[in-house]
Amino acid sequence: MYQPRTPGYSKKDTVKRWNLPDRVFFACGACHILAHAFLAKFDADGTRGFYPLWFKPLAGFTGNHIVVAGPGWFFDYHGYCRQNVYLDHVTRRAQQRWPGWQATHITLPRDVLTSEEKSREMDGLWLRGPQQFLHDALPRASAFLTRFDPPPA
Template sequence: MFLLKRSVKRKPDLQWALGDRQFFACGACHILAYAFLGKYPASGFGAVWIKPAAGYTGNHVVATDGDIAFDYHGFSRWRHLLEHTTRKAERLMPGWSCTLVPLPPEALTSEARSKETEGLWLRGPEQYLHDALPHARAFLDRFEPPEGAQGLSSRKYRHGVNQR
């Protein structure tokens, strides 16, 4: 988990200049999830919003099939990613908890469609300094593709272990 100063998130040039992991952890995670779903449509993955309880921060969107997840860490076990996220958030914000909200792919790249989900407000890829979708696709290309017709469940994943 990365936390940015508000001044960085509000300045497009500073946000765009972040390292890839920070960029996709702090405001563009949904674009990365969308790129993943587009590249591997038959993998059995869907987008899930890790929605913090009221009064807390730490929104995050990942692609997951319920066993494996993909986000700025790379591939990891979904259960481990949730435990990791919770542990990091609780260090900074005692009492942190979340709910998991499945999202339709079209909500990931449309501000208007994202607002159809209560409490969600995502920027489209064109709302960054430069189009964030090619950036997400290039980041995704660093990782080995999913194995098998239905995804990744036969592999042992930890954060980023299959990065090229």
């Protein structure tokens, strides 16, 4: 849901998009890649109960975002945050930009995160695969994850 302030920024400009700072890159259209890398690193077999959660804005609004949900926390480009604190922050910030903004929260199948084809099967979702960026975004996401501790127990 982050809005880049880079002059002339467009998701269609793959060079400008790739050259965004990591936090902005994973906030502005590559959040699903970060979520996939997180799940692959910290819950590859799915036994820890972490899952991708899509913030799908209600009709007429923008501001899609995907986070990883764990017991009582969310993870995204910010790092870890208690769910209630995160929800309050996201809603408050989005409503500053788009008054009345609200979103539904949809649990996603993991395989949607890296497949444009599978993502488009979900109404309102259209994600790029990792290789659809200027360069493969998965190594960048894995490197970005080294900045964070493992998930809370």
